[in-house]
Amino acid sequence: MSLTLENFDYVDELVRQQSAIVLGRDKRYLAETRLASLAREEGCESLNEFVTRLRVPHNNGLRAKVVEAMTTNETLFFRDSHPFESLRQTIVPKLIERRxxxxxxxxxxxxxxxxxEPYSIAMLLHEHFPVLQGWNVRLIATDLCAGMIERARLGRFRQLEVNRGLPAAYLVKYFQREGLDWQINSNVRRLVQFLQLNLAADNWPALPPLDVIFLRNVLIYFEVPTRKQILGKIRRLLRPDGYLFLGGAETTFHVDDAFECVSVDSSKCFRLRDVCRTEPRQPDNIHCLVTS
Ligand SMILES: C[S@@+](CC[C@H](N)C(=O)[O-])C[C@H]1O[C@@H](n2cnc3c(N)ncnc32)[C@H](O)[C@@H]1O
Known part of the structure; x- marks a missing residue:
């Protein structure tokens, strides 16, 4: 199934308005592939017929489905490993001391x-920091897609998904077989609070001041003004001595210079600049890479 350029531009604009994700004309093939099954579900014989239906005013349910179909949801347990190692070795012990x-x-x-991602953090906290069981630990996980939030909340994963990044010992300890799938145990599941949140929206639901933020592999889909807007809000939510993790291909450099890139053990994260300048470096094992 193929889309006329005009209909592709309509989809591109819709996705941009509702999620800030920028497709661009070189992603036309992607839209055609991803929207084909939605079009069939809607009983449309062509993608152009589907877009005609999409253009009908107040067709918000269908528009939301299109936006969700155009998101990239690639993820895995303990993705990139280093941020989780830093949490375990340095950041959480430091925060336990400070808080x-x-x-x-x-x-x-x-x-x-x-x-x-949030379940990896939850398992790590459960496994290595029993002291936190007497603490008020809030582990909040959000996404634009209602469908993803629903799946994540269920905590049920396919064999292929648990094969990616999850140590065998964690599979045995924290999951149970459910037919062909694996269900995460309720003691881990209940540690995570899932909410739908559009990072590009003007208003976000109330969030508490945060000690650690994982904002990984999502800024890449946005243009610089959207990244700036999001990092500006993140800056106000992150505690002054908090830690921000971005994806490997993402940076705050030239986007929001209130942050600076630091090394914590073998990972790179971002902290608010003044904190980096005033905190002792050696005991923290934190070294500022970007200096002003
Ligand atoms: C590639 S996944 C990254 C998942 C995880 N953070 C990781 O690094 O493994 C990108 C996620 O960003 C979400 N996303 C895209 N645009 C968004 C927006 N405007 N607000 C919130 N989430 C968004 C998508 O739904 C998708 O689940």
Missing amino acids: SAQRSLSIWSAACSSGQ
């Missing part, structure tokens, strides 16, 4: 897709 009076810790996995 021992309040006994509270807040972590946000923004753009969590089907849940592997």
